[in-house]
Amino acid sequence: MDKFLTLRGIACPLEMENVDTDQLIPARFLSRSRADGYGGFLLHDLRFDAHGRPRGFTLDEPRYAGASVVVARRNFGTGSSREAAVYALWDYGVRCVVAPSFGDIFSGNAVKNGLLTAVVPEPDAEALLAWLRHAGAPELTVDLEGQTIVGGGLPFTFSIDPVRRLRLLNGWDDLDLTLQYTADIAAFREARCKAHRWAFPALPPVERDGNARS
Amino acid sequence: MSSAPRTLFDKVWDAHVVAVREDGEALLWVDRHFVHEGSHHAFRKLEEKGRAVAEPSLTFGVSDHYVPTLSRPHIADPEIAGMVERLNGNAARHGIRLFGLDDPAQGIVHVVGPEQGLTLPGLLIVCGDSHTSTHGALGALAFGIGASEVAHVLMTQTLWQKKPKRMRVTVLGRLSAHVTAKDLALSIIASIGAGGAQGHAVEYAGEAVSALSVEARLTLCNMSIEAGARCGMIAPDMATFAYLRGRPHAPKGADFEAIVDEWRGLASDPGAVFDREVAIDARLVEPTVTWGVSPEDALPVGGTVPHADLANPLRAKYVAEALAYMGLAPGQKLTDIAVDRVFIGSCTNGRIEDLRAAAAVLAGRKAVVPGLVAPGSSAVKRQAEAEGLDRIFEAAGLTWADSGCSMCVGMNGDRLAPGERCASTTNRNFRGRQGPLSRTHLMSPAMVAAAAVAGRIADVRTLAGEGQ
Structure with missing residues (x-):
């Protein structure tokens, strides 16, 4: 996974609460292969009508073309566990979402794909939204090390879970880390088999003398 | 430890x-x-x-x-x-x-x-x-x-x-x-x-x-x-x-x-x-339905669609956009909202007790709108058929289907037409959840059955008192 250090880019304001996963990517696209890219599905039904014609949604305004940051209201990414919501943002080119709060599963999925979810207090989110709406150059600079967002001369600080911050800064992959614990996992499994054999449905129950029934 | x-x-x-x-x-x-x-x-x-x-x-x-x-x-x-x-x-x-x-x-x-x-x-x-x-x-x-x-x-x-x-x-x-x-x-x-x-x-x-x-x-x-x-x-x-x-x-x-x-x-x-710690008084809970585009947009069935709160412009905008999507007017009584279709099923409310509750309301009655009943599992389906619930649903005019996520997820062919309004036992009333431009009202199986009979959102308690 790529490291996330700083980002400078066009930021698009989404003046909406509860931007749920069904908005981020409608369910009918979830069967598609990632190889074809998910960027075209991002916020699809808010952006396009039934005939695929643009509705003039904010993200498609020329001033926000190529946005790599999205700023929104509370509870961004609420809803389903579909990681495709992150894929759609990522493949579109978004690397950071700024909001007062995020759905838990969404923000977990985000970090695993290198997408930063930056939490700011509601008044700051509103200030950013208002500024981006009218800024001549709607650009933000996001610094993960210093946890700051700078735009229009205004510096904001954001919060992020320290573990997720480290993971993004270092581009760590969970699996590589877990493989260092292979022996611990094997030992845990063996102990659990002994103490809670019932939790393993494929294992035959144990007789009182401790031998497995055939 | x-x-x-x-x-x-x-x-x-x-x-x-x-x-x-x-x-x-x-x-x-x-x-x-x-x-x-x-x-x-x-x-x-x-x-x-x-x-x-x-x-x-x-x-x-x-x-x-x-x-x-x-x-x-x-x-x-x-x-x-x-x-x-x-x-x-x-x-x-x-x-x-x-x-x-x-x-x-x-x-x-x-x-x-x-x-x-x-x-x-x-x-x-x-x-x-x-x-x-x-x-x-x-x-x-x-x-x-x-x-x-x-x-x-x-x-x-x-x-x-x-x-x-x-x-x-x-x-x-x-x-x-x-x-x-x-x-x-x-x-x-x-x-x-x-x-x-x-x-x-x-x-x-x-x-x-x-x-x-x-x-x-x-x-x-x-x-x-x-x-x-x-x-x-x-x-x-x-x-x-x-x-x-x-x-x-x-x-x-x-x-x-x-x-x-x-x-x-x-x-x-x-x-x-x-x-x-949160405390809720069960005695104050009433049959509840959603009016908007998030499950938090829920009210007792006797309520009215909210007005935009002028004191809070953010909230006003949220309500106005939700109502525009849902095709509802501020102050409208929930029980005046006509539905086009009903759905009974999903991981939320597709179990045998859910089907029994819906069938109890539908027995001897006719649904005035079309609807789909998709049991939560094939075992639930067999049990319902053994109890004759399938015949109650079909006699009421609803379609008895096989088991799956069906009209809850909008990815398997079961979905609403654009603009259609559904009384649904599912879990999400997000924009487009049941198909592009679909409008979902979440409620219990008995309440969905009541809506099917009334053709509009209805208080199941009123219907239950009416006799058949």
């Missing part, structure tokens, strides 16, 4: 910790991993890494999200057929037990798990679906995960997690007649908000929760994610053990009785501390 009083959540969490990193994240052992057609991204990651499934015997496949509910086994849409076939292939390749399209135990994963006795108290259960919170109703720690995590569990049978905070929702008193777990869940979400339980593991407790049937508890825990919770849990009790006894994959005979003793310890200790 510390001797300080622990919550139910802490007990199950602690029992699954393989290791704790310096930064505090824990590596957790997974007892049950459910995969479905939508898990294809994770299987692809597995292939890319060239790895095998670590514990095929703890991994279970279920065909539910994409399966058609009409005209089975034929699948008309090649893309959908491809999704079902891909899961078949992955399950066969990796030696995973699959509850596939032709399996008599097929159904929605969150109905199948408990029904088959795969979901047991004290287990840690994950699935690439947010409504995995359902399984917590039996005292399991169960939560939804994304595709990267699904791949990680497939490869290692473990998962890194940060310990959530604890929250207890205590429901005092008893629910009134015709008021269900669905109404309770919607009331809780309306009260604390769709993000109200973010970062928390929720335990439901109190007299009203103890009085719920196990199936009703599954409905309550199912909706935990709609309040933003990481999971929902209920301490197992006599009702739980009675529900599980004799289930196909549950321990049997003397083994079962011995394990029940272990399970009895799965309750929050007196004095266990929760980070947040």
Whole structure:
């Protein structure tokens, strides 16, 4: 996974609460292969009508073309566990979402794909939204090390879970880390088999003398 | 282990910790991993890494999200057929037990798990679906995960997690007649908000929760994610053990009785501390319906669609946009909202008790709008047919279908036409959830049945008093 250090880019304001996963990517696209890219599905039904014609949604305004940051209201990414919501943002080119709060599963999925979810207090989110709406150059600079967002001369600080911050800064992959614990996992499994054999449905129950029934 | 009083959540969490990193994240052992057609991204990651499934015997496949509910086994849409076939292939390749399209135990994963006795108290259960919170109703720690995590569990049978905070929702008193777990869940979400339980593991407790049937508890825990919770849990009790006894994959005979003793310890200790406590008075909960585009937009059925709150411009904008999408006017009575269609089913309300409740309202009556009834599992379908419920639904004019996620997810062919309004027993009224431009009103199965009869949102208590 790529490291996330700083980002400078066009930021698009989404003046909406509860931007749920069904908005981020409608369910009918979830069967598609990632190889074809998910960027075209991002916020699809808010952006396009039934005939695929643009509705003039904010993200498609020329001033926000190529946005790599999205700023929104509370509870961004609420809803389903579909990681495709992150894929759609990522493949579109978004690397950071700024909001007062995020759905838990969404923000977990985000970090695993290198997408930063930056939490700011509601008044700051509103200030950013208002500024981006009218800024001549709607650009933000996001610094993960210093946890700051700078735009229009205004510096904001954001919060992020320290573990997720480290993971993004270092581009760590969970699996590589877990493989260092292979022996611990094997030992845990063996102990659990002994103490809670019932939790393993494929294992035959144990007789009182401790031998497995055939 | 510390001797300080622990919550139910802490007990199950602690029992699954393989290791704790310096930064505090824990590596957790997974007892049950459910995969479905939508898990294809994770299987692809597995292939890319060239790895095998670590514990095929703890991994279970279920065909539910994409399966058609009409005209089975034929699948008309090649893309959908491809999704079902891909899961078949992955399950066969990796030696995973699959509850596939032709399996008599097929159904929605969150109905199948408990029904088959795969979901047991004290287990840690994950699935690439947010409504995995359902399984917590039996005292399991169960939560939804994304595709990267699904791949990680497939490869290692473990998962890194940060310990959530604890929250207890205590429901005092008893629910009134015709008021269900669905109404309770919607009331809780309306009260604390769709993000109200973010970062928390929720335990439901109190007299009203103890009085719920196990199936009703599954409905309550199912909706935990709609309040933003990481999971929902209920301490197992006599009702739980009675529900599980004799289930196909549950321990049997003397083994079962011995394990029940272990399970009895799965309750929050007196004095266990929760980070947040919420109390709800069950007697004040009424049949509840949603009016907007988030489950938090819920009101008692006797209420009116909200007006824009001029004192709060943000809220005013939210309400105005939601009402514009839903095609509703401020101040409109909820019971004046005409519906085009009804849907009964889903992991929230597709179990036999749900179908019985809907059928009790529909018996001897006619639906004035079309509707679909999709049982939560093939076993539920057989049970309903044995009880004659299918004939009640069909006599009322509704379509009796096969089991699957159906009209809850909008990805299997069952969906609303643009602009259509549906009274639905499902869990999400998001924009477009039941198809592009669909309008969803969430409510209980009996309330959906009442809406079918009235052609508009209706108070089931009024209908119940009318006679037939």
